[in-house]
Amino acid sequence: MTANTAVPIALAGLALLVAACGRAPAPGDSGAAAAAKAAEAERHPLTGEILRVEAERKVLIVRHDEIKGYMPAMTMEFLVSDGDLALARPGQRIRADLIPSKDGDFRLERIWPDDRTIEARSIATGALQLRQDTHTRGKNAYREVGEGAPDFTLYDQEGRVVQGSRFRGRRIMMNFIFTRCPVPTMCPAATAKMITVQRLAREAGVADLELVSITLDPAHDTPGVLREYASVRGIDTANFSFLTGPEGAIRDLLTQFGVITQFQGDILQHTLATLLIDPQGRIAHRTDGSQWEPQDFVRRMKSP
Numbered sequence: 001m002t003a004n005t006a007v008p009i010a011l012a013g014l015a016l017l018v019a020a021c022g023r024a025p026a027p028g029d030s031g032a033a034a035a036a037k038a039a040e041a042e043r044h045p046l047t048g049e050i051l052r053v054e055a056e057r058k059v060l061i062v063r064h065d066e067i068k069g070y071m072p073a074m075t076m077e078f079l080v081s082d083g084d085l086a087l088a089r090p091g092q093r094i095r096a097d098l099i100p101s102k103d104g105d106f107r108l109e110r111i112w113p114d115d116r117t118i119e120a121r122s123i124a125t126g127a128l129q130l131r132q133d134t135h136t137r138g139k140n141a142y143r144e145v146g147e148g149a150p151d152f153t154l155y156d157q158e159g160r161v162v163q164g165s166r167f168r169g170r171r172i173m174m175n176f177i178f179t180r181c182p183v184p185t186m187c188p189a190a191t192a193k194m195i196t197v198q199r200l201a202r203e204a205g206v207a208d209l210e211l212v213s214i215t216l217d218p219a220h221d222t223p224g225v226l227r228e229y230a231s232v233r234g235i236d237t238a239n240f241s242f243l244t245g246p247e248g249a250i251r252d253l254l255t256q257f258g259v260i261t262q263f264q265g266d267i268l269q270h271t272l273a274t275l276l277i278d279p280q281g282r283i284a285h286r287t288d289g290s291q292w293e294p295q296d297f298v299r300r301m302k303s304p
């Protein structure tokens with residue numbers, strides 16, 4: 001497949017593969033349901049420092065900066081999800097969305113390391129390099145089988161900074177998913193098959209495998225959300241990482257890996273690609289669409 005044919009084929013596939021992968025309503029949605037959702041999704045961007053983690057109450061005590069036009073700087077407690085709770089450390093600086101509830105308590109969602117942290121700066125540098133690389137490659141941005149895979153710097157489900165080059169010397173099985181995908185035959189099925197690959201590879205004695213799932217929906221899929229996605233599925237993350245990062249970096253990766261996403265209203269439509277990257281960092285194999293067999297990938301891992 002050449003770069004020129006790849007996109008039309010993938011686009012044609014889009015019509016077949018798409019399904020109602022939902023996301024939050026876009027501004028401009030009309031109707032009572034949308035209005036109700038908008039009210040419950042009142043969000044205020046917050047930055048601050050985690051002072052304490054109260055795991056039993058699922059609460060973070062955060063000293064936050066002034067929220068212009070809403071709240072002065074103060075220390076208060078926030079409810080957070082299990083995934084965010086597990087990642088929270090006293091002393092961490094974060095940015096997040098503050099969401100007030102009707103009962104008078106406050107939640108934090110979309111929690112990321114604050115932009116000023118060392119982690120966030122290395123993520124931003126990685127995104128910039130990827131941007132330049134995609135730009136330089138121009139029409140040849142799409143990476144063929146046999147070419148090197150692009151390098152990247154993203155967060156994993158533990159909030160650790162992960163560089164693609166860290167996996168050099170190991171074999172990567174990579175796909176793209178998003179946690180809110182409600183269509184059983186799309187992302188949930190893909191994750192289930194990745195889990196099967198992990199098990200079959202282990203049984204077959206493949207010792208150098210890393211499974212990597214990159215989110216298609218970085219606005220929602222924070223490290224904490226990905227951690228929860230892995231944990232509710234009982235996934236062994238010893239060699240299975242879920243990665244996220246800045247929207248620009250994800251967009252460039254999708255361009256280079258030939259995965260197409262498109263929002264139609266509040267529906268995220270996307271194609272599916274599953275890749276095998278060899279220990280030298282070259283794309284050894286890819287399949288498009290949902291019809292791939294775990295056993296086939298494991299067989300390819302065993303061949304030299």
Ligand SMILES: [Cu+2]
Binds near residue numbers: 181
């Ligand atoms: Cu999906």
